[in-house]
Amino acid sequence: MSLENDFNDYRAKMNEKILAQGDTNMKRLYALDASTYQNGALSVKTKEMLGLVSSMVLRCDDCIKYHLGKCKEEGLTTEELFEIFTVANLVGGTIVIPHTRRALEYWESLSNENQVK
Amino acid sequence: MSLENDFNDYRAKMNEKILAQGDTNMKRLYALDASTYQNGALSVKTKEMLGLVSSMVLRCDDCIKYHLGKCKEEGLTTEELFEIFTVANLVGGTIVIPHTRRALEYWESLSNENQVK
Amino acid sequence: MSLENDFNDYRAKMNEKILAQGDTNMKRLYALDASTYQNGALSVKTKEMLGLVSSMVLRCDDCIKYHLGKCKEEGLTTEELFEIFTVANLVGGTIVIPHTRRALEYWESLSNENQVK
Amino acid sequence: MSLENDFNDYRAKMNEKILAQGDTNMKRLYALDASTYQNGALSVKTKEMLGLVSSMVLRCDDCIKYHLGKCKEEGLTTEELFEIFTVANLVGGTIVIPHTRRALEYWESLSNENQVK
Amino acid sequence: MSLENDFNDYRAKMNEKILAQGDTNMKRLYALDASTYQNGALSVKTKEMLGLVSSMVLRCDDCIKYHLGKCKEEGLTTEELFEIFTVANLVGGTIVIPHTRRALEYWESLSNENQVK
Amino acid sequence: MSLENDFNDYRAKMNEKILAQGDTNMKRLYALDASTYQNGALSVKTKEMLGLVSSMVLRCDDCIKYHLGKCKEEGLTTEELFEIFTVANLVGGTIVIPHTRRALEYWESLSNENQVK
Numbered sequence: 059m060s061l062e063n064d065f066n067d068y069r070a071k072m073n074e075k076i077l078a079q080g081d082t083n084m085k086r087l088y089a090l091d092a093s094t095y096q097n098g099a100l101s102v103k104t105k106e107m108l109g110l111v112s113s114m115v116l117r118c119d120d121c122i123k124y125h126l127g128k129c130k131e132e133g134l135t136t137e138e139l140f141e142i143f144t145v146a147n148l149v150g151g152t153i154v155i156p157h158t159r160r161a162l163e164y165w166e167s168l169s170n171e172n173q174v175k
Numbered sequence: 176m177s178l179e180n181d182f183n184d185y186r187a188k189m190n191e192k193i194l195a196q197g198d199t200n201m202k203r204l205y206a207l208d209a210s211t212y213q214n215g216a217l218s219v220k221t222k223e224m225l226g227l228v229s230s231m232v233l234r235c236d237d238c239i240k241y242h243l244g245k246c247k248e249e250g251l252t253t254e255e256l257f258e259i260f261t262v263a264n265l266v267g268g269t270i271v272i273p274h275t276r277r278a279l280e281y282w283e284s285l286s287n288e289n290q291v292k
Numbered sequence: 293m294s295l296e297n298d299f300n301d302y303r304a305k306m307n308e309k310i311l312a313q314g315d316t317n318m319k320r321l322y323a324l325d326a327s328t329y330q331n332g333a334l335s336v337k338t339k340e341m342l343g344l345v346s347s348m349v350l351r352c353d354d355c356i357k358y359h360l361g362k363c364k365e366e367g368l369t370t371e372e373l374f375e376i377f378t379v380a381n382l383v384g385g386t387i388v389i390p391h392t393r394r395a396l397e398y399w400e401s402l403s404n405e406n407q408v409k
Numbered sequence: 410m411s412l413e414n415d416f417n418d419y420r421a422k423m424n425e426k427i428l429a430q431g432d433t434n435m436k437r438l439y440a441l442d443a444s445t446y447q448n449g450a451l452s453v454k455t456k457e458m459l460g461l462v463s464s465m466v467l468r469c470d471d472c473i474k475y476h477l478g479k480c481k482e483e484g485l486t487t488e489e490l491f492e493i494f495t496v497a498n499l500v501g502g503t504i505v506i507p508h509t510r511r512a513l514e515y516w517e518s519l520s521n522e523n524q525v526k
Numbered sequence: 527m528s529l530e531n532d533f534n535d536y537r538a539k540m541n542e543k544i545l546a547q548g549d550t551n552m553k554r555l556y557a558l559d560a561s562t563y564q565n566g567a568l569s570v571k572t573k574e575m576l577g578l579v580s581s582m583v584l585r586c587d588d589c590i591k592y593h594l595g596k597c598k599e600e601g602l603t604t605e606e607l608f609e610i611f612t613v614a615n616l617v618g619g620t621i622v623i624p625h626t627r628r629a630l631e632y633w634e635s636l637s638n639e640n641q642v643k
Numbered sequence: 644m645s646l647e648n649d650f651n652d653y654r655a656k657m658n659e660k661i662l663a664q665g666d667t668n669m670k671r672l673y674a675l676d677a678s679t680y681q682n683g684a685l686s687v688k689t690k691e692m693l694g695l696v697s698s699m700v701l702r703c704d705d706c707i708k709y710h711l712g713k714c715k716e717e718g719l720t721t722e723e724l725f726e727i728f729t730v731a732n733l734v735g736g737t738i739v740i741p742h743t744r745r746a747l748e749y750w751e752s753l754s755n756e757n758q759v760k
Binding site: 098111113121137138140144146149 | 207208211212215216217221222224225226228229230232233238252254255257258259261262263265266267
Binding site: 117136137140141143144147148152153155156158159160162163166 | 536537540541543544547548549551552555559581584586587588589
């Protein structure tokens with residue numbers, strides 16, 4: 059599970075440094091980032107799917123990893139994931155394909171699935 | 176309801192021209208665009224929300240209008256819409272705000288709501 | 293000065309609607325947007341220049357207009373403005389040129405200058 | 410032919426202002442923009458096609474209009490144009506579709522073709 | 527030639543997984559990606575140049591590598607390649623420079639050229 | 644200081660190759676890139692801050708590294724840096740956060756600061 063651990067360890071270490079040194083506004087942005095994905099009119103799962111597809115079309119690999127982890131926690135199935143992949147690749151174009159390859163690799167690392175279900 | 180009609184009329188007229196003259200691959204892309212948003216592991220409503228948030232972070236006003244119309248058809252509430260707006264503005268940044276202003280104006284035109292509920 | 297008034301009127305009207313209907317997180321984002329540009333280790337003028345150049349490379353015309361207005365208030369000169377334009381066009385490429393044309397038109401509307409100084 | 414004239418008139422007027430007031434570096438960028446599309450190892454037509462597809466995937470309507478005009482001068486056919494459209498929409502995704510609609514409208518204005526050939 | 531092999535091996539492995547698990551729409555997108563670059567009104571070489579320059583301005587390193595390989599197969603010369611690089615860096619700005627550095631490194635790996643021709 | 648050396652060595656090696664083989668226009672673009680950041684109506688420090696924030700919102704890690712090095716030379720303080728980070732993350736959204744993490748790591752490598760000041 060090194061992909062997952064490497065990502066989480068680096069993320070945690072650097073976020074801690076940013077929050078320790080950042081100004082009040084940066085701290086507010088981080089707080090807002092946390093509160094936005096909480097349960098509301100839309101469920102956490104739906105919001106995490108929105109965060110995932112947004113990260114894919116904007117092609118941010120680390121953002122994709124973060125939301126994949128959250129989607130996994132919220133019970134997203136691999137079948138649902140692939141439909142998100144298709145929307146992202148259609149809307150964002152084939153430049154999203156390389157990010158989809160890395161997303162699937164990370165998802166499989168998360169879920170310990172090494173083969174096609 | 177002129178915002179809605181103007182958008183739909185121009186879109187229909189030009190899509191017709193593109194499909195009449197476009198090569199087979201362009202026709203396939205349009206067909207794929209239609210089939211991707213059909214019901215599957217994810218509902219049409221969820222897919223349209225994914226299309227909407229993607230269009231917002233990529234800042235495509237016409238794409239936003241299209242998905243707002245579809246979200247309206249699928250019964251998306253204004254409260255749910257605002258949570259999508261928040262995710263889009265958080266992930267994509269304050270450059271999404273002007274598109275959010277136009278999105279809300281279009282949504283209100285769709286729903287004939289001229290005032291805050 | 294219709295360019296300036298049109299922009300400000302529409303912006304104020306729609307922001308009011310967004311804040312009236314938006315969830316707490318959207319309100320926080322708007323508040324953060326205001327507090328980030330306040331005086332700190334960097335001056336308001338420097339922060340507005342940062343906001344302007346960011347808006348130019350991200351090609352958001354309305355964001356550009358907003359920061360042009362603020363830069364004007366902070367005493368930015370036309371000579372300084374053109375150096376920001378050059379950085380934006382160099383970093384962001386010639387796709388920024390059309391936005392530079394509209395930015396200059398808006399700047400001249402702000403400053404009541406209709407001809408080359 | 411108002412689409413074409415409107416675009417060219419505004420572009421010429423504002424470029425003149427930018428070059429009159431801009432610093433040396435801005436003038437160099439404009440000069441470089443002109444020299445890059447001249448005949449070389451690649452023909453002017455090929456370079457203009459490269460400029461067009463780049464402008465499409467970056468979704469810059471005014472850049473698209475400019476290169477459409479140049480492609481027309483270089484003898485690009487409507488059939489070739491549609492293959493560029495397909496590449497742009499495939500690589501850049503369906504967010505390019507609205508720009509394709511406007512591109513086709515402008516192309517037809519350039520070529521005085523009001524109907525499908 | 528490890529750069530080339532590493533890219534191709536990972537790409538092939540993950541594409542196979544995506545196609546095995548992906549829904550029909552994802553398979554259609556992959557098929558469309560293949561058919562779009564086939565010979566038509568524009569030659570394969572021209573289409574691959576369009577794919578390359580699009581990938582450069584959108585700053586997708588893996589997409590650039592893919593199209594560099596195809597351009598090599600189609601007989602693109604290093605002199606032609608550098609003219610594509612210039613268009614991409616001009617239109618897309620200096621943020622394309624780092625991708626140009628990696629593109630040249632990959633191109634040299636493809637062509638076994640370690641020095642200036 | 645390996646992060647800094649690795650970046651500079653690779654950058655220097657590949658830039659040399661690009662300039663050796665590139666056409667005149669590419670050489671002009673590199674020259675323009677150098678002259679744009681020289682002292683003018685705006686100071687070098689201000690221009691480098693503009694270059695940094697632009698690179699952050701456009702999410703180009705190597706461009707960020709380059710401008711961080713220049714900002715360090717110009718005496719930018721860590722407190723000022725964090726205010727640039729906040730503007731970048733606000734305007735460009737939370738997709739800028741992963742780049743901010745890497746930017747801070749590089750900045751600390753530049754300044755030999757391993758802990759919070």
